[in-house]
Amino acid sequence: MTGTVLVTGGFGLVGSETVKQLSAAGRSVTVADLDTPANRKKAGALPDGVAVRWADLTNADEVTRLVAEVSPSVIVHLAAVIPPPLYKNPGLARRVNVDATAALVRAAEALPDPPRFVQASSNAVYGSRNPHRVTDVVRADTPPRPFELYSNTKFEAEQFVRESSLEWVVLRLGGVMSPNFSALPLTADGIFMESALPTDGRIHTVDVRDVGVAFAAATTADVAGEILLIAGDDSHKLLQRDVGPALVAALGLPGVLPEGRPGDPNDDDGWFLTDWMDTARAQEALRFQHHSWPAVLAEMSERMGWKRLLLRLVAPAARVFLARRAAYRNAPGTYADLWGAIAAKLGDPCLDRRWAPS
Template sequence: MDTVLVTGAFGLVGSATVRRLADDGRSVVATDLDIPANRAAAAALPESVQVRYADLTDPTAVDELVGAVAPAAIIHLAAMIPPFIYTRRDLAHRVNVEATGHLLDAAAGQSEPPRFVQASSIAVYGSRNPHTVSGVLTADTPTNPADIYGDHKVQAERLVRDSGLDWVILRLGGVMTVDPGPYIKLDNLYFEQLLPADGRLQTVDVRDVASAFAAATTAAVVGETLLIGGDETHRKIQREVAPAMAAAMGLVDGLPAGLPGNPDSDDEWFNTDWMDSGRAQQALAFQHHSWPDMLAETAARAGAKRHLLRVIAPLAREILRWRAPYHRSGKKYADPWTAIDEKWGDPLP
């Protein structure tokens, strides 16, 4: 059976992708760093999944990994992402760009080179001011990264296109999960609050992202760049997303309002917008979970905790208001790049 090698296999998208492939009866090798958290995650995988630990920044280790697995396809998900990418810029470049090159070189050296499916992001398009841009993002929209994450993805995409391999690039929108856990981490809430409240965002269920990656290993999409977002119910305004998820968990009116973006400054917006996923859906048939479905499932998973969270929602709102990035700043508009710099480090390319 043809084997799929999945890198970054224990991240949010990686775990879902490995499970999707295994559920489809595919032969899967999951790889990631050998750390305790990943060992624990590996124990929860289906028994059919083979796990191989490797440091992808080490070209020798990558050669050995790819040679041993001899995959028919590689799904490359391993990456450092915002906001913590901004704290270790040099390591982030090694992980996001150089490691991609190591994988491509190893893949090209195989007697039967695999298809290479690259995880990219709409961060390649840079800041998107909804007051001055028209239409939605497409694969042909010019890239103009505003931060190192978007810049790394542009560099990695270039390496993929120049590799000589059969390749597919998937640019992801705002990946979400119905697991309530990640939403109540303070750093994640802080990051949400620093973004322009009226920015446009297209979310997508992580399980649908996993379906897209699994399909891209065999579909007739070689040489295509596809945009992966949810259906039209996922086209939201930034201020609608986190409060809706919080309310589904029980934190009704538990998040303070953020600041709007500056309509007169294209540079003071974040890397989000609505997108045209029509071609991706036509080719990969990945959209299975609507936004209302996600909210209903999130509420169901929260279960009895919803009652407790509803009680503490007013207190949570007050605490988060005091911890908000623009609290007592006197700012009229959100300034995400400055706020990121002050909290985590310089985000600019």
């Protein structure tokens, strides 16, 4: 396929890897993202030949102008607001995740030669899945059950794309990981949310570089009209209690995370929006799984190098610091109260209580 690939959110974690893959394959690429100092800095490190268009996708007029002027053969739509920031600003999340997607679809449909539309979605659309009662993996045809703000916005965005007249592909992503320390969600809100997750919840991770391969391949592969599940090989099928401790140990901070709580086996809605996924069809079509979970951890350790020794010195202090900020510190109960913790700290995550404008 010839022509320009327009990548929205091209300076984000997945966007950056997707742009690298497309550029390496000799594709003409235009990145569309917000004009911020951080993105300006990233623009200076783009591969040669990659163009940049500064655009606010929540402005429908800017979207129409962007799509008309670039006239892409493919749109890879990655721009999104995700948890935990989403819970603090649900109005913005809806404008970015849903309204911007709808505007892009309408602008693409208006072109004389409409592009293929590759939509980034999430396994969050399957909702809260109790591993004590649901033992199968999710598949493309597993009925979606949007449960809260994030899963609902991603599913609504999917619907705009799938009901359009465009040639579309939807990629539902698992838990995206990177061996790059700076890409870890080490904000105060990210650390808090990590501590609130049920420790026995199932999560299927994937290396961000493999996600970039998947999106680049989806621009040309014979997958039009398909929903594909993007996650790593079987080594990435983990429990939540496996993930955080392994990551901080790779950094050189073993044992610093506070002990979390398991989920309530009798509460089907008390789990996070992750589960193990059937990636067979996606792997057959896109050939993207190249980095195992052990390999990701080993590379993270290697990249940290001598800094791991310094971090070991601060591990005791880090352990105390994180324990004081744990979601269930001094809280009564045996089981995790994920959504209650999020509501108290970040904002009400439930569908039926707000879509207040920011």
